[in-house]
Amino acid sequence: MFDDVRWPSDRGQVGIGTLIVFIAMVLVAAIAAGVLINTAGFLQTKAEQTGVESSGQVTDRVKVVSTIGKVGNDDTVTLVNLTVMKSSGAGDINLSTATVEWLGPDQGTILTNGSKANETRFNSSVIKDRQDTYPVLVNKEDRFRITINPTKLSDDGSGLAAGEEFTVKVVTTAGAVTYEHSVPQTMTNREAVTL
Structure with a gap:
């Protein structure tokens, strides 16, 4: 029944290329997420420091x-x-x-x-x-x-x-x-x- 079906000979190569592109996209997303998390942490620390200093300027008198x-x-x-x-x-x-x-x-x-x-x-x-x-x-x-x-x-x-x-x-x-x-x-x- 399946003897007459012909499978394309380059199908495996397309799958590997897609997998490589997918892995590259995941790596780029992971690096971008790490940068965003680090930036968010830095901004949060700066915001807290600014808040403490601003509060001090208002109250520490x-x-x-x-x-x-x-x-x-x-x-x-x-x-x-x-x-x-x-x-x-x-x-x-x-x-x-x-x-x-x-x-x-x-x-x-x-x-x-x-x-x-x-x-x-x-x-x-x-x-x-x-x-x-x-x-x-x-x-x-x-x-x-x-x-x-x-x-x-x-x-x-x-x-x-x-x-x-x-x-x-x-x-x-x-x-x-x-x-x-x-x-x-x-x-x-x-x-x-x-x-």
């Missing part, structure tokens, strides 16, 4: 609780004291690595942390330190003081006069917070004023 100016004998503010704490949701904040940008009536400058407030430095000190972690703000209850000397930052060596305005930007490793202040119109017979 100091909050200025109060700003007090010490009034000198010439009725000018001779020292500016900022009481700072951690902002809500902030991680640990190291004030030794922070900078303070001062934009006063006469000049602007960037101050780094030092032992004494002068023309290039601000001073930080402890008001309340629950776990003795100074200069790092760790707990929500911690309060540190940043002291700036405006007499060293003015052209004539005097402090801030009545009615003058100044801006302080506290820059931590995660980001900056800007505070604008103004000196009261009168400071006669006062030792300190709220700015």
Whole structure:
């Protein structure tokens, strides 16, 4: 019954060629899938890192609780004291690595942390330190003081006069917070004023 059927002689060669093409397509697809998986993993890692850094820039900041100016004998503010704490949701904040940008009536400058407030430095000190972690703000209850000397930052060596305005930007490793202040119109017979 099948004796009269003739099979093509090149049928086996076509099957092997198709198999080789199929295997090559599978290999290309596997390599492409590996590249896609690696790229997806890299992008996921970068996205997580960017998310953490962005969150840190929003939350890892100091909050200025109060700003007090010490009034000198010439009725000018001779020292500016900022009481700072951690902002809500902030991680640990190291004030030794922070900078303070001062934009006063006469000049602007960037101050780094030092032992004494002068023309290039601000001073930080402890008001309340629950776990003795100074200069790092760790707990929500911690309060540190940043002291700036405006007499060293003015052209004539005097402090801030009545009615003058100044801006302080506290820059931590995660980001900056800007505070604008103004000196009261009168400071006669006062030792300190709220700015």
